[in-house]
Amino acid sequence: QVHLVESGGGLVQAGGSLRLSCATSGIIVSYNAMGWYRQAPGKPRELAAAITGSGSTNYADSVKGRFTISRDNAKNTVYLQMNSLKPEDTAVYYCNVEFPGLNYWGQGTQVTVSS
DSSP states (O other): OOEEEEEOOEEEETTOOEEEEEEEESSOGGGSOEEEEEEOTTSOOEEEEEEOTTOOEEEOTTTTTTEEEEEETTTTEEEEEEOSOOGGGOEEEEEEEEETTEEEEOOOEEEEEEO
C-alpha cells in the first residue's frame, strides 16, 4: 500500500526558506516519477516541481530558480527546498506519485508566506 506523508510547512516571511519532505512507503522513489503540487485558495492544483526516476527535474516557471526538488533514495524521501519565498507561494503543498490508472497524494502541508 502506498503512503505519502508531507511535512515541513509553516509560516515564513517573504524572502525566507522552507524545506518540505515527503516520506514514502510502498514505493521506491528512485523507480518512480514524483511531483510536488500546490493549491492556493480558490485556485486549481498545479505542479510546482517534479523529478523522474532517472533524476531529471522540471519546474513551473513561477518557481524556477527558487525551488529545488531532490530525493534521498536511502530514506525513500523526496524534498522540496524553497528559497526566496513570495506571498504568492502560499498554498497547501502535496506530494504525488502516479501510476497507470492510479494517483496517490499525501495529506498536504500548509505553507504561508507573509509580506
